[in-house]
Amino acid sequence: MSIRQRHHLARAHEAALTGARPAVAPRRMIVQSWDRARQHGVDPDRGTDCRPVAADELEHRRVRCDLGGDALRELLSGLVPAAESAGAVVVVVDVEGRILWREGHPGAFRRADRLGFVEGACWLENAVGTNAIGTALVEGVALQVHSAEHFVRAHHAWTCAAAPVHDPRDGRLLGAVDVSGPADAVHPSTLALVRAVAGLTEARLRDAHRHQLDRLRAVAAPVLAKVGGQALAVDRDGWVAASTGLPPVDRIALPAAPSGQIWLPAFGTCAAEPLPEGVLLRLCDAAPRTTTRVVLDVRRSNQPVLTVHRESGSWTYRTSRRHADLLLELATHRAGRTAADLSTALFDDPTRTITVRAEMSRLRKKFGDLLENRPYRFLPDLEVSVLQPET
Structure with a gap:
């Protein structure tokens, strides 16, 4: 990023805080994140007072997180050498934005410590405003946040690139991997590297799941034969x-x-x-078939819920905001939507079909017997309704 671009970005940041219109607008994703940070009441000078968790809580989170073991080794081995050579640090966070592991250049550690970028700290947007970790967890995509794109001024000397990691079994967000360092050491390939390593980690998790299915298949074979x-x-x-x-x-x-x-x-x-x-x-061959009712509740935009009802009870699933937006489109267009239709509805851009297909793949992994593709839609025999906020 050139000096001129940094200057425009800094002026855009100040304009956003004062309600003025900047001469050169930053990326829409950054503007949206700034808006969220203001709504959360984040202090643009210091962030919020979010203390790192205690050592025993940190260890508990490490054990509970599915990014440990082979997946963690995949993450660190692919990124740490590059980060060290660039004077940066690598962190792995859980789905709540808590830094579980930190590796990299000792000099970058000292600068990170001054920012509170330490193990156990929370780097969600509601704690520290716009940053690659928190914003990637919200948006579900890899991104780089540079200098004054950070909401908190104290972070403007910093640059970071993060990519979310999803569980290939059900599309569930597990956390994110991030490379951060001084803004003057930014490299354009960092984002591509982080995205690639996150993809390799998901592939490792997918392989582990395949092995689990193989073990289950071996156990089940003699049972199914009888x-x-x-x-x-x-x-x-x-x-x-x-x-x-x-x-x-x-x-x-x-x-x-x-x-x-x-x-x-x-x-x-x-x-x-x-x-x-x-x-x-x-x-059970004699089992009566009944109509399945699906209810999408988006009355609280930060807590969308999908409920599947049947005679004997119901199941409730919490979904991400992005997935709720996709399900809402499918619920209001029962004949079906193409990837381009969904891309236009969600992003006002019909070309972002790769993102849409990836998200729909995750949705169909979780709700495989409720959704179908070509086109994307709820199965025709389902009774689908939506609960929306009162206007």
Whole structure:
């Protein structure tokens, strides 16, 4: 970034804080993040007083986070050498924006310490305003935030590039990986490197999940061989390891801790029995099929909820704002939407189809028996309704 560009960016930042119109507007994603930071009441000079968690809480978060183990080694081995050579640091954060691990150049550590960029600290937007970590977690995309694009003035000497990491099993956001350092050491390839390493980490998690399904398949094979009728062996996320008497299906939506008699939108009533690392589902032939009701509740924009109702009960899922926007489009256009349609509706840009397809892939992994593609839509036999804010 040139000196002239930095000057325009600094003036745009000051204009945003005073309500004036800048001569050169920054990126729309940055402006939206600044707006969120103001709504959160973040101090533009110092941020908020967000203390790092204690050592025992930090260790608990590390154990609980799915980015440890092989995934963590994938992240750090791909980034730390490059960060050290550039005088930067690498951090891995959980889905709540807490820094779990930090590696890199010792000199950058000292500058990071002065900013509170330390293990256990929270770098969500509501704590420190616009930054690559917090904004990537909100937007669900990789991005770089440079100098005065940060909301807090104390961070203007800093640059950062972060990419979110999702669980390939269900599309759930696990956290993010970030490379940060002095603004004068920014390199245009950093964002591409961070994005690539996040992708490799998701691939490693995908491989680990495949191995889990292979183990479940080996355990379930002799059980399914003895089953009379239709049955499936699935893991706890609904991924099908093996089946008998049924056409191929990749995934089904499961309630939490399924056991005994349960009802599934795709199959009706089933008998659920535990298996190591999974569940055996036996389809009940005489089970009556009932209409599935799907309710999307967007009355609280920061807490959208999707609920699936059936006679014996209901399941409730919290969704991200981005996924809620996609589901709302599908609920109001039951005939279906193309990727270009969704891109136009969400981003006012019909060319962002790659982002839309990636998000729809994550949605279909979670709600595989509620949604279909070509075009993207809710299944025709579902009863779908939307609860929206009162105007």
